[in-house]
Amino acid sequence: MALQSLDIVRRSATTIPAPQARHAHSGEVAKLIDVTKCIGCKACQVACMEWNDLRDDVGSCNGHYDNPADLSDQSWTLMRFAEYENDKGDLEWLIRKDGCMHCADPGCLKACPAPGAIVQYANGIVDFVEENCIGCGYCVTGCPFNVPRISKKDKKAYKCTLCSDRVGVGLEPACVKTCPTGAIVFGSKDDMQRHADERIEDLKSRGFEQAGLYDPAGVGGTHVMYVLHHADKPEIYSGLPKDPHISAMVRLWKGATKPLAVLAIVGAALAGFLHYVGVGPNETTEEDEKAARRELEKQS
């Protein structure tokens, strides 16, 4: 692996602190997907397959341009095509490259019960380490974006790695490398936000007044961001959530309840032990046996 343990800032199901010595001094990375520049050519899907050695099954057409129909263990990114009728009654073809958003506060990592099966690197990339994955699917339960997929073959979870292996040696992700229109760019998160600002200004000057950056604060921001023409309505882009955050139920399930519940269990066992020591067992005495016999004799 190109990245090493020193680069890990968060590790699933791990309570000991991660190594703190190194930081991403050059800034966290981000991929910026400019939906307004995307032509839906799917070159990014192909590049992803090639670089990551993935081959999805050939599916069948189900009436729209999405191909394959959904993300899978073999398809880590996917163009989603939405036909949107705007206020003027015109058609807008909104094409969004779906995949892992690499949240700063990842719901998958929070939910994962297997130590080290999900890690977050100092540069912001959230990666699945399949050798530690136990296939429970809690990452799917925890994800606010419905991204991870469990393989039917090996029961392990897969998703976009943001090409952590390429990024680790100074390359850009495969999808970025291949994008023919420059709709996908990659760099430090600061640079990508600056670049997005320029794009948004341009879009606003062209009449897209609600143009904006999708970098949702509910998950602490993401390391995959979108420039949207209609940032006020992200749901029209094939259901991009408006305010994604880790579900309160997942927080409760994976939060303070864990140590408190275990403490209560240990406390209950300890209470039993102390009762035994303090009060002692409730024993049947010879007197009880005699009393039982006496009562029987009285009966007969």
Next chain:
Amino acid sequence: MTTQTSGQPVDTPNPAAGEIVRYNAGTRVAHWILVLCFLLVALSGLAMFYPPLYWLSNLFGGGDIMRAVHPWIGLVMVVAFLAVASQVYMHMRIEQRDRQWLRQTNDVVANREEKLPDVGRYNAGQKLVFFSVITCATVLLLTGLEIWRAYFTAYFPVELTRFASLLHAFFAFVLILTIIVHIYAAIWVRGSVRAMTRGTVTYGWAWRHHRAWFRDVMRNASK
């Protein structure tokens, strides 16, 4: 009559040995299958619930095997529980004397049994354990099926899966607490464990802890 009472039907007294059959062989076998299943699902469940206990997954040969077998063991546990419950549920109705028994919890924990009302086949504490287990088992079965990723989860919305995951953890917690009470009570009240291992209790045990049941058994036997 021989002294070998363990093969007899329940509620049969054996005057020669001074014993009463409390559980027949079928119930005892089902109970210990239930015990084994509970231990396995509780240990694997705790391993998946609380990261510092993840090492318990080694007992199962690794996390992936543990994840795969946990639901199957749970299903066996439900079947074993139904087998045990079918033999005892008819004695579990809460009666007036049970309410009185519960009001005197301080006498219960202090071993002052002579102050308590006469108890039937089960005391109020045992009945509460029964109702707790039956509630937990029902919720754990339903939520467990929902979060069984290999077969069922894909058919449900993710919000329901989140809720089911939370409920599964919560009711597992309640069940573990209940079973700790159950196990401790069996250790605390001496002579109880043999009811589930050999099937019998002594006359004195029945007279001391379940006097109303003792009288019922003797009345029916003399008919």
